[in-house]
Structures are given as structure tokens and as C-alpha cells.
Amino acid sequence: MTILDGKKVSNDIKDEIKAEVDKMKANGEKVPHLAAVIVGNDGASLTYVGSKVRACERVGFESTMVRLSSTTSEVELLDKIDELNKNEDIDGFIIQLPLPDQIDTQKVLMAVNPNKDVDGFHPENFGKMALDMSTFIPATPFGILELLERYNVKTDGKHTVIIGRSHIVGRPMSILMGRKGFPGNSTVTLTHSHTKNITQITSQADIIISALGVPNFLKAEMVKDDAVIIDVGITRVPDETHPKGYVITGDVDYEHVSKKASFITPVPGGVGPMTIAMLLKNTLLARDRHRKAKS
Ligand code: GUN
Numbered sequence: 001m002t003i004l005d006g007k008k009v010s011n012d013i014k015d016e017i018k019a020e021v022d023k024m025k026a027n028g029e030k031v032p033h034l035a036a037v038i039v040g041n042d043g044a045s046l047t048y049v050g051s052k053v054r055a056c057e058r059v060g061f062e063s064t065m066v067r068l069s070s071t072t073s074e075v076e077l078l079d080k081i082d083e084l085n086k087n088e089d090i091d092g093f094i095i096q097l098p099l100p101d102q103i104d105t106q107k108v109l110m111a112v113n114p115n116k117d118v119d120g121f122h123p124e125n126f127g128k129m130a131l132d133m134s135t136f137i138p139a140t141p142f143g144i145l146e147l148l149e150r151y152n153v154k155t156d157g158k159h160t161v162i163i164g165r166s167h168i169v170g171r172p173m174s175i176l177m178g179r180k181g182f183p184g185n186s187t188v189t190l191t192h193s194h195t196k197n198i199t200q201i202t203s204q205a206d207i208i209i210s211a212l213g214v215p216n217f218l219k220a221e222m223v224k225d226d227a228v229i230i231d232v233g234i235t236r237v238p239d240e241t242h243p244k245g246y247v248i249t250g251d252v253d254y255e256h257v258s259k260k261a262s263f264i265t266p267v268p269g270g271v272g273p274m275t276i277a278m279l280l281k282n283t284l285l286a287r288d289r290h291r292k293a294k295s
């Protein structure tokens with residue numbers, strides 16, 4: 001069994017990006033600038049955005065964190081997005097999800113300039129991805145592809161089962177794994193809350209990508225020998241014995257499933273760090289596009 005070490009690979013990617021930024025600096029060029037907007041005080045969202053900002057510092061990017069109160073109106077958020085769209089200094093930005101109930105998420109994502117949409121959530125970019133056109137691929141699916149590629153995990157002709165159909169992970173992953181090329185060329189089954197007999201489906205899978213958010217959902221008896229297991233779950237489970245009062249728990253019963261798997265991602269240290277590294281990659285791409293558009 002091989003552990004797909006997202007922590008290590010993400011550090012390698014950050015080193016590669018830092019080397020590019022160092023070259024830009026040496027040439028007197030502007031470095032990439034990422035902004036992140038967070039609305040409200042959700043603990044997990046604040047942690048994720050904090051990690052994204054720290055990652056920018058680590059590679060030498062500029063970063064701006066925009067914090068808005070939980071009572072922010074949709075119009076106020078749209079005004080802030082307009083400002084970021086027009087700000088020439090910012091190459092790309094993200095709106096951390098989920099947003100409070102008074103805000104229509106789709107309206108907000110549609111307002112982001114597609115050329116600055118480093119999350120790849122705008123319908124124009126999502127459509128380009130589905131049509132194999134060059135674009136920003138959402139960071140978590142992009143990170144999973146990168147892990148599969150760097151560990152040379154075979155996907156061609158394999159049966160990939162995806163658990164969860166979110167717009168951020170499951171849906172784009174189902175498109176990307178079925179694309180021509182590597183990683184891709186998989187036969188994809190997308191399962192969700194209305195799927196019947198899920199064990200019958202997962203037990204036939206060569207590759208399982210679980211993005212459900214239910215701790216320890218995937219048990220050893222649901223998995224065939226030598227399956228590849230990608231765990232996207234990051235649920236905070238209360239645990240008084242831990243200093244933070246919780247432990248981050250994946251969708252996969254790692255202790256038992258890892259004994260059957262050929263490759264598996266741990267939680268934490270698997271997909272999570274890859275998401276951040278790929279957001280940085282997308283920001284680098286946004287900066288290059290921005291410069292080309294200006295020249
Ligand atoms: N919330 C959970 N995952 C993500 C992500 O990848 N991007 C944004 N903006 N919000 C998220």
C-alpha cells in the first residue's frame with residue numbers, strides 16, 4: 001500500500017512555484033496577488049482562508065484577506081466583487097464558501113470576472129473545463145488529478161466511483177476522470193444521496209473518490225482489494241481529549257480500508273494541502289493571463 005502524501009507533494013509544488021516567483025522578483029516583475037473574501041465567522045472557513053494566505057506568503061505571492069461581517073448584504077458583497085474585478089493589482093480572487101443565507105451564492109459566483117476566477121466556479125470556466133478547453137480547474141479536483149499523476153496511478157480504463165455530487169468536488173471530478181488523457185479515460189459512476197445499494201457499486205470500483213463529509217462512511221467491506229482510495233472528507237468531530245476540542249476526520253475508515261487499498265490519501269495530509277497548492281497554481285496562471293492581456 002502506498003500513501004498518497006499530499007503534504008509532501010504540495011510542498012514540492014510550493015517549492016516549484018516559489019522558484020518561479022523568485023525569478024519574477026529577480027527580473028523586477030510584479031509577483032502574483034491573490035485576494036480571498038470571507039463573509040462571517042465560521043471557524044472552519046476562517047482556518048481555510050488563513051491557510052491560503054499563509055501559503056501565499058510561503059511562495060512569495062502578495063495576498064489580501066477581505067473580511068466581511070455575517071450580516072453583509074448581497075449588494076454589499078457584489079460591490080466588493082466589482083471592486084476586486086476592477087483592481088489591476090489583483091490577479092485572482094476567491095469567495096470562500098459557504099455564504100450566509102441572505103446571499104445568493106450563484107449570483108455571487110456569476111459576478112466574478114472569469115479571468116480572475118481562480119476557484120474555477122464561474123459557469124464560463126466550468127463549461128470550458130467540461131469542453132476540455134484551457135481554464136481554471138477547481139482546486140480540489142485539480143489537486144486530486146495532480147496527486148494521481150505524480151504517483152503515476154493508472155486511471156485508463158478503470159472504474160472510478162465518486163461519492164457526492166457537490167459543485168466544488170464531486171461534479172467536476174466526474175467530468176475530469178472521464179476526460180481523454182491522463183489522469184482520465186476512466187469509466188465514471190457518480191453516486192449521491194439518492195443512490196441505491198451503494199456498497200454494490202463501491203465494491204466494484206478500481207478508484208473511489210469520496211467527497212461526502214460523513215466521518216468514517218467508507219468501510220473496508222465496501223471496498224475491493226487493491227482499490228485506490230481518495231478521501232476528500234474533512235469533518236470536525238468533537239473530541240475533548242484534543243487541545244482544539246475536535247479532530248479532523250475523513251470519509252474513510254482509514255484503519256481498516258488502508259489494509260485493502262493499493263493507494264490511499266490520509267486525512268489530514270492528503271487532499272487538503274493539495275487544494276491550497278493548486279489554488280496557488282491557478283493564481284500563477286491568472287497572473288500570466290493578466291500580463292498577456294495587458295501586453
Ligand atoms: N469551501 C470549501 N471548499 C472551497 C473551495 O475550494 N473554494 C472556496 N472558495 N470555498 C470553499
